[in-house]
Amino acid sequence: MTIEIKICGISTAEAVLAAAHAGASHLGFNFYPPSPRFVSPDRAAELAAITPASVKKVGVFVNAEDAFLAEAVTKSALDTIQLHGKEAPDRVAEVKARFGLPVWKVLSVETANDIDAASAYAEVADLILFDTKTPKGALPGGMGMGFDWSLLDGFDKSVTWGLAGGLTPENVADAIRATGAPLVDTASGVEAAPGVKDVDRIAAFCKAALDHD
Template identity: 65%
Template structure:
């Protein structure tokens, strides 16, 4: 089994971006959801994109965003993929894919088998699926450190490449890779010392653990 690709989401400073590059993560996530503590303005995204160019790929994280907002972020962040983390329907996912000509990642929030089954609706309209823990009512989507029952993915067989998110840390990511055989692992709060504040040592530890799984 080849090592899972690694994505560190919610990167917002040159120092933590450098840590991701140094730890050989394949992806960073730029968060374009304004209520999030990890939110990036277009101006900040442009600066980080210049630093990342040629060194690491960039996915932009959006939650039920309109085309004009996505377009501005795609240009500023020089994005390599658009990650849809809201309630985007298959139809909306297809629209985004057609409009921007970039790979579209659809996040599916999981708490039960029926949530994994929803993946089938996106097989024709997304390029990649990311299974994440379902957010409790009243909380912002993603980045809350919750995991879901990984055994729910055991029976999943779909045509798309997929990844795992939700509560992944340096301590459990190796087990997650071994148990789920995910092609990509994605962490945000699992490498933070406070909401939105990444820890460079945790980034390095996460990448090392994922690679050695």
């Protein structure tokens, strides 16, 4: 099985090049201002300019307005839009139609009911990304928290999907073997501090994911 790898919350040129060199298929630029990984559209444009063409650029948004989406998409030449807020299926469809790009929808998981919610998005999202539900008042992701992977056992995996939430170089191979995830996504799992990427951990994460067999 070919594994795709997204390194999320990229904010420096060093991290761009480290992730690309290590075999990441996607880089995530976080456009949510409260996050320690936030980058402005102008900063993301600088990082996009040095991103190899073989690596897809994913913009991460939380309940963003169209004007901000348009600025980020245009300046950063994004390949994909990731919606990490409370966007309903009709909003996902609207964003996809307006911008003509693949749209990923993040679903926050705590119980089996959260997995079941994927069915409402299956026809409108290009990929469902399962992440951990964070405590009320916390950031919606990037907290280093995992969820019970066995909750995915009943999920219809003919739907294009990916796994996030507490993934690290130490557990990503186990996560892939346990869930069959075709795409894995990490942010805090490859950091030395919140928002500060560690190039050695990026390399170790990618190697562990690619060598999971």
